[in-house]
Amino acid sequence: MNMDAKIPGGPLEEKWSNYKKNAKLVNPANRKKIDVIVVGTGLAGSSIAASLGEMGYNVKSFCFQDSARRAHSVAAQGGVNAAKNYKNDGDSVYRMFVDTLKGGDFRAREANVYRMAECSLNLIDQAVAQGVPFGREYGGYLNNRSFGGVQVSRTFYARGQTGQQLLIGAYQALMRQVHKKTVQLFTRHEMLDLVVIDGKARGIIVRNLDTGEIERHAAHAVVLATGGFGKIYYLSTLAMGCNGSAIWRAHKKGALMASPSWTQIHPTSLPQSGDYQSKLTLMSESLRNDGRIWVPLRENEQREANAIPEEERDYYLERRYPAFGNLAPRDISSRAAKERIDAGFGVGALKNAVYLDFSKAIREQGVAKIKEKYGNLFDMYRKITGIDAYKEPMMISPAAHFSMGGLWVDYELMTTIPGLFALGEANFADHGANRLGANSLLQASVDGYFIAPYTMANYLSGEIHTGKIPTDHPAFDEAEKQVKEQLERFVHSKGTKTVDQYHKTLGKLLYDYCGLSRNESGLQFAIAEIRKLRNEFYENVHIPGTVDTMNAELEKAGRVADYLEIGELMCYDALTRKESCGAHFREEYQTPDGEAMRNDADFQFISAWEWRGKDNEPTLHKEPLVFENVKPIVRSYK
Amino acid sequence: MKLHLKIWRQKDKNTQGKLVDYWLEDVNPHMSFLEMLDTLNEKLVLSDEMPVEFDHDCREGICGQCGVMINGLAHGPLKNTTTCQLHLREFKDGETIVIEPFRSKAFPVKKDLKVDRAAFDRIIASGGFVSVNTGQAPEANSIPINHETAESAFDSAACIGCGACVATCKNGSAALFTSAKISHMAKLPQGKEEREHRVLNMVHQMDNEDFGHCSNTEACEVECPQSISVLNIAQMNYEYNRAKVLKK
Numbered sequence: 001m002n003m004d005a006k007i008p009g010g011p012l013e014e015k016w017s018n019y020k021k022n023a024k025l026v027n028p029a030n031r032k033k034i035d036v037i038v039v040g041t042g043l044a045g046s047s048i049a050a051s052l053g054e055m056g057y058n059v060k061s062f063c064f065q066d067s068a069r070r071a072h073s074v075a076a077q078g079g080v081n082a083a084k085n086y087k088n089d090g091d092s093v094y095r096m097f098v099d100t101l102k103g104g105d106f107r108a109r110e111a112n113v114y115r116m117a118e119c120s121l122n123l124i125d126q127a128v129a130q131g132v133p134f135g136r137e138y139g140g141y142l143n144n145r146s147f148g149g150v151q152v153s154r155t156f157y158a159r160g161q162t163g164q165q166l167l168i169g170a171y172q173a174l175m176r177q178v179h180k181k182t183v184q185l186f187t188r189h190e191m192l193d194l195v196v197i198d199g200k201a202r203g204i205i206v207r208n209l210d211t212g213e214i215e216r217h218a219a220h221a222v223v224l225a226t227g228g229f230g231k232i233y234y235l236s237t238l239a240m241g242c243n244g245s246a247i248w249r250a251h252k253k254g255a256l257m258a259s260p261s262w263t264q265i266h267p268t269s270l271p272q273s274g275d276y277q278s279k280l281t282l283m284s285e286s287l288r289n290d291g292r293i294w295v296p297l298r299e300n301e302q303r304e305a306n307a308i309p310e311e312e313r314d315y316y317l318e319r320r321y322p323a324f325g326n327l328a329p330r331d332i333s334s335r336a337a338k339e340r341i342d343a344g345f346g347v348g349a350l351k352n353a354v355y356l357d358f359s360k361a362i363r364e365q366g367v368a369k370i371k372e373k374y375g376n377l378f379d380m381y382r383k384i385t386g387i388d389a390y391k392e393p394m395m396i397s398p399a400a401h402f403s404m405g406g407l408w409v410d411y412e413l414m415t416t417i418p419g420l421f422a423l424g425e426a427n428f429a430d431h432g433a434n435r436l437g438a439n440s441l442l443q444a445s446v447d448g449y450f451i452a453p454y455t456m457a458n459y460l461s462g463e464i465h466t467g468k469i470p471t472d473h474p475a476f477d478e479a480e481k482q483v484k485e486q487l488e489r490f491v492h493s494k495g496t497k498t499v500d501q502y503h504k505t506l507g508k509l510l511y512d513y514c515g516l517s518r519n520e521s522g523l524q525f526a527i528a529e530i531r532k533l534r535n536e537f538y539e540n541v542h543i544p545g546t547v548d549t550m551n552a553e554l555e556k557a558g559r560v561a562d563y564l565e566i567g568e569l570m571c572y573d574a575l576t577r578k579e580s581c582g583a584h585f586r587e588e589y590q591t592p593d594g595e596a597m598r599n600d601a602d603f604q605f606i607s608a609w610e611w612r613g614k615d616n617e618p619t620l621h622k623e624p625l626v627f628e629n630v631k632p633i634v635r636s637y638k
Numbered sequence: 639m640k641l642h643l644k645i646w647r648q649k650d651k652n653t654q655g656k657l658v659d660y661w662l663e664d665v666n667p668h669m670s671f672l673e674m675l676d677t678l679n680e681k682l683v684l685s686d687e688m689p690v691e692f693d694h695d696c697r698e699g700i701c702g703q704c705g706v707m708i709n710g711l712a713h714g715p716l717k718n719t720t721t722c723q724l725h726l727r728e729f730k731d732g733e734t735i736v737i738e739p740f741r742s743k744a745f746p747v748k749k750d751l752k753v754d755r756a757a758f759d760r761i762i763a764s765g766g767f768v769s770v771n772t773g774q775a776p777e778a779n780s781i782p783i784n785h786e787t788a789e790s791a792f793d794s795a796a797c798i799g800c801g802a803c804v805a806t807c808k809n810g811s812a813a814l815f816t817s818a819k820i821s822h823m824a825k826l827p828q829g830k831e832e833r834e835h836r837v838l839n840m841v842h843q844m845d846n847e848d849f850g851h852c853s854n855t856e857a858c859e860v861e862c863p864q865s866i867s868v869l870n871i872a873q874m875n876y877e878y879n880r881a882k883v884l885k886k
């Protein structure tokens with residue numbers, strides 16, 4: 001297995017410029033001869049499709065929503081990081097690099113992380129030029145806030161809708177190319193398989209979700225920018241359609257999956273209120289800048305929040321992590337909340353939440369200021385819960401949120417299948433075992449605007465003489481046949497349970513055994529249960545209708561079938577990593593005061609998994625991590 | 639609580655649809671409106687009937703994918719709220735709820751409650767952008783924009799493209815949607831260079847789709863989940879006239 005990360009030589013600060021200096025190019029006249037498929041229209045997908053279109057390549061862009069603007073990047077609230085140092089508070093590319101590496105608990109590549117920080121500078125320029133209305137100071141210059149886990153203010157924001165505004169910028173750039181006919185857009189199309197010819201990615205099989213038709217599309221390179229698969233937990237902050245199918249089907253065609261079990265569980269989501277619930281709404285982490293998190297000191301407290309006096313409240317983050325307090329990184333905050341909830345101090349009807357309290361901030365800054373900063377979040381909170389958070393504290397609880405894991409990619413963002421690139425949340429690259437807040441809008445964007453345009457050209461320069469890729473190659477026949485067989489099998493399945501019921505059962509298993517904390521016997525139990533569940537699913541799921549029409553249940557069936565396989569791999573991943581790092585907390589490996597215990601001697605590597613067929617255990621490959629610039633230290637936020 | 643639903647069922651674009659009655663017993667008032675439809679669909683699936691197709695994705699009011707007419711109101715009874723953010727506590731026990739698609743000539747029904755809103759994408763493609771290629775941007779702080787201008791541009795840019803404005807307008811006009819983008823761009827220095835082209839092209843595209851004309855009823859603003867103001871329409875008209883004059 002070729003797992004060369006292809007990290008360029010030279011000092012850290014010069015690696016990316018060295019790469020760009022030596023990368024091969026495709027001259028403008030030749031770009032017309034080259035076809036590229038981009039799956040996904042989130043920040044990563046829209047930005048690469050638009051950028052390649054501007055350069056003159058023929059691009060086909062796909063998404064499952066009815067408009068490219070609805071990709072789930074739209075839901076990001078808090079902000080996007082960049083090391084502009086506009087606040088003169090000591091920020092720099094290097095500091096951002098260190099923060100990200102440390103935040104990720106030293107389980108990411110130095111060179112990738114440094115490059116992301118370096119490219120952050122250009123991203124803000126690009127977004128502003130597109131008309132993204134970032135928050136500004138009265139003098140007219142861009143404003144910043146500080147965001148979970150760092151001590152400088154480097155987060156740019158557009159009220160609580162930063163993801164929406166950045167995505168609209170990228171979407172508009174994409175639509176501009178659609179109008180110029182450099183990009184062909186296929187909305188409501190779902191990728192169901194990757195086509196590999198002579199070892200190279202050469203196309204995809206998609207289903208038109210409106211008509212049920214199966215289509216073949218060929219290209220010289222394929223980009224997967226299909227986002228995260230945290231929806232595997234069923235209850236999550238992701239959109240209903242988010243899925244792991246595109247990357248999973250590529251995995252089954254030979255692309256390695258890296259660290260699939262590293263899921264960020266976000267500390268500030270709204271708690272679950274009943275079984276019917278379909279998703280957990282995120283309350284932006286930026287709220288932690290002014291909100292204080294607490295639970296009652298007394299177990300099983302019956303009084304309402306406002307009736308509990310100050311001295312009977314436990315501000316547990318401020319108590320345990322005095323240096324960072326309410327801004328402690330996400331994995332730490334979520335685990336601390338789970339610890340209090342499990343110990344019986346949870347609040348709310350189901351005792352599954354903690355308080356996030358703004359009374360101090362309102363006293364100090366006034367309601368108007370708080371309203372300006374977070375007005376839409378407070379409105380959203382009221383709509384969902386019926387509660388006025390200006391008057392009483394919000395109730396929040398942890399929820400599955402972000403996949404640090406994904407397809408393994410090298411420095412060029414290419415997977416182990418030549419010609420197959422993975423961008424944005426779909427790859428594993430930059431966040432290590434825990435992502436810092438506001439770093440993933442950044443990663444998705446820089447992957448698409450500033451990195452892949454260079455690395456893909458380097459690859460595509462070898463494709464100038466290839467000529468059109470034919471869609472009647474036997475590899476297309478075979479892939480299409482398999483896709484159709486699976487769909488037919490589903491619609492003939494008339495059992496007694498719905499797809500969602502299986503999804504919920506799987507989600508609960510993963511949340512309990514491969515969620516905020518994990519242990520060996522739990523993971524082994526989960527693997528056995530998932531296998532059983534998967535067999536039962538194929539015997540007993542009920543799918544109405546036919547394949548040749550719009551059929552939402554059929555769409556969900558394919559996604560859940562994949563989740564039932566991904567879930568098992570996540571458990572293997574967690575089982576074999578006998579250490580605690582970032583979001584991966586193995587109960588067997590903790591300090592006496594309950595902090596994660598990393599094991600650099602044995603686990604300073606990336607786990608990359610190879611598919612070995614349905615009933616076989618996957619094979620683990622290891623990419624050692626080398627730290628030349630920063631010495632891995634024990635993360636302490638005390 | 640109990641609910642009596644009358645839901646628009648339509649097999650596909652070319653088939654005539656009709657309202658069909660459904661009864662739900664025992665739904666929890668804390669459920670969201672879409673979770674109520676999930677519950678109904680689960681029942682339908684298990685009795686091997688086709689579930690109701692409806693649009694949704696983020697379920698947090700920002701992607702703009704959801705949207706149905708509820709008792710004749712776009713996104714239902716709550717002001718400035720998407721369908722996915724609506725909860726059953728807004729309805730009475732035993733109430734009859736009529737659920738129909740966002741109907742409009744420019745938004746053909748695809749199936750049941752799903753409509754085709756691709757016309758919106760075509761309007762944006764015709765000019766709703768700044769023509770800046772990746773890599774061309776100058777340093778972000780080189781052009782200051784005062785706080786109020788940035789905030790006001792944001793107010794226009796906040797549109798989620800759900801189409802409630804069109805569905806609610808008796809003329810089926812897309813003026814609010816189109817104008818929000820035109821004003822977002824016209825307010826910012828980055829958008830000023832292409833101001834005239836943009837408004838002419840976008841209005842032209844809007845007219846070429848099956849949208850009706852704006853007759854200033856202001857119904858759109860009332861139903862808009864993002865409270866996009868009708869002042870954007872005034873600005874669009876101003877921009878349009880200005881561009882026409884300058885062109886002569």
Ligand SMILES: Cc1cc2nc3c(=O)[nH]c(=O)nc-3n(C[C@H](O)[C@H](O)[C@H](O)COP(=O)(O)OP(=O)(O)OC[C@H]3O[C@@H](n4cnc5c(N)ncnc54)[C@H](O)[C@@H]3O)c2cc1C
Nearest residue numbers: 040041042043044064073078079191227424425438440441
């Ligand atoms: C609620 C929420 C809040 C967040 N807040 C922040 C924040 O404040 N700051 C921050 O930095 N990050 C935040 N994040 C994370 C960040 O938004 C995401 O990591 C990032 O936007 C991912 O972008 P993407 O382009 O990789 O994927 P997405 O934006 O998820 O796009 C995926 C695309 O792939 C398409 N797709 C998927 N599967 C298929 C398929 N099989 N066939 C065809 N198309 C497919 C979809 O249609 C979509 O177009 C947040 C995430 C969530 C869920």
Ligand code: FES
Nearest residue numbers: 695697702704722
């Ligand atoms: S589902 Fe996204 S706005 Fe309602």
